[in-house]
Amino acid sequence: MKDLMGKAVRDYYHNENPEDLQTETSISELDELPVSYLFRDFSRMNKIEQKALKLAQGKVLDIGAGAGSHALYLQDERNLDVTALDISPESIEVCKLRGIKKAVAENMLYFSEGTFDTILLLMNGTGIFQSLRVIDIYLKKLYGLLNPKGQILIDSTDILYMFDADEDGGVYIPAEGYYGELDYIVHYKGESEDPIKWLYLDFNTLKNAAENNGFKIEKVLQEEDSYLAKITKR
Template sequence: MADPFGRAVRDHHRGERDEPLAQRDGEQTREHPIEQFYFTEFAGEGENGRWLDARLDGPLLDLGAGAGRHALYFQERFETVAVEVSDDLVATMRERGVEDAREGDMFALREQFERDRFRSALAIGTQLGLAGSMDGLRRFLGDLAVVTTPDATAVVDCYDPARIETGELLGYRPDPTPGMAARVMTFEYEGELGETLLFRLFGPDRIREAAVGTGWSVEEVRYGDEGPHYRVALEKA
């Protein structure tokens, strides 16, 4: 399967990238900021860094770990397992020094890990939206509850449809359901198109609703300085 996203991140790490990684929705395109999103060092500093650091403990499961930005920091503090679906991203993480980088699917956790394996989990990068639906989100949270301890914590992120301005998010698709929307986009690199990605966008209340009965509850919702992006701290109910 074509993986322009993973190849572009790998090539950037190796100093071999000569073309941009593009996000595409039909004829609309935007350059994806690889350096900013995946290669700036996370050092647990600043208000946001300290907030995240305080909510995670080991063993940690880093889902959709990208180039290992967070894994590199947290593995110095406790056991960290970084999971990515892309071979190229797993290779990139290993080259950068991530000690336990594995190929895996964040939506098939029960098949990959035993019960109570992790004390906390992290899924930063809005890949939560690839759950595809409210039912998919419930299944993910339920599976995550199985592979984490009874006192576990987790941090995930998403875009809040209620805060999205027209034209702000490439591939945005409105939805009449409150707190719901979608995003459709494809990555392109060196003329190669990846598969079309469908992200469901869940507002905080939809995550609270999906968490009911999964073992999780929403402990805190934290928005960035501006815009629709937010993070959710979860704890076992």
């Protein structure tokens, strides 16, 4: 992994000629992602993020922490014990420089530093599951990281709206696999990451997967095609 997302985060933090990230998926064209978006404060976060941060409590694990904006808010404004976790070493270095006391560069599947009262997976957090074929592996890992009365706060987007519809309202979706399984590619300063698997889940599909792995789930907030879910142990 070239860690282009991390390089962009580092460049922005150190003011070393940062450029916008470019992202694309297997069903969408190139899109600009300003790196500044990853450094936004609470007032500039969307309603789903704000709701999740208000619900967070106890000892918190922020999975896919990026530049650390969620973790920093919970640590500094809510005085919670937060660990920022991201697979990007460059991003985690910036998390530390921004003042996050606990920041770990690791794949969540191999992370084993305790259990937590709240686990956050935000900014289309289901993406980290990659595919329905391996989602059980991730959910079992989350089950082991969660305290008995803990909560997982996770968001996603039902991307059915991105597919063409016929005159009767039927939607043309791929014949093979689940329509939310995409290839996701990041570009930065003329370099490109290898495509990674990214999973967008409609709520009912997430509900079925969660319940099959010993969880209860409720939808906390719906914003257009996106939602925030709260998952707890049964």
